[in-house]
Amino acid sequence: MYRFSRAIYRELEDEILEDHPLQGGPSNHEQVLRACEAAVHRLATDMHYFAKPTKTLFNDIRIYFPMSAQERVYHVVDRYIAFAREYFSSLPMTGYDVAGNRIECRATTRRGTRCQRTPLPQNGYCPSHQHLAEPMEMPLAA
Ligand SMILES: [Zn+2]
Numbered sequence: 001m002y003r004f005s006r007a008i009y010r011e012l013e014d015e016i017l018e019d020h021p022l023q024g025g026p027s028n029h030e031q032v033l034r035a036c037e038a039a040v041h042r043l044a045t046d047m048h049y050f051a052k053p054t055k056t057l058f059n060d061i062r063i064y065f066p067m068s069a070q071e072r073v074y075h076v077v078d079r080y081i082a083f084a085r086e087y088f089s090s091l092p093m094t095g096y097d098v099a100g101n102r103i104e105c106r107a108t109t110r111r112g113t114r115c116q117r118t119p120l121p122q123n124g125y126c127p128s129h130q131h132l133a134e135p136m137e138m139p140l141a142a
Pocket of ligand 1: 105
């Protein structure tokens with residue numbers, strides 16, 4: 001799954017501001033790569049609660065780029081986040097995310113416990129809780 005973060009990094013690495021890290025401190029390049037990895041990891045494991053991935057990642061890394069590159073950075077981030085999102089949504093339903101954690105439906109049952117059924121990748125709700133999904137997230141009728 002880190003091919004997405006590496007792709008973002010590779011597209012942007014030439015624009016990263018030169019810096020002089022303190023002894024042992026991470027360089028700007030490392031900071032950018034780590035922020036991209038963190039965003040992709042969160043997208044892969046927590047997509048439905050990660051409301052604005054493009055904006056979040058852009059805000060995390062924009063300080064490492066000059067003013068003149070900001071617009072390009074935003075567009076590159078936006079493009080790869082969209083790819084990653086599409087890819088993670090299209091993965092077969094295994095009940096586990098890419099990190100191997102069990103995925104459960106987002107709904108709470110009438111007894112107040114978490115619904116334990118396997119959710120659909122499009123919106124994180126199981127087939128019986130599709131009515132709780134935001135209209136935007138409803139899977140297209142087959
Ligand atoms: Zn459910």
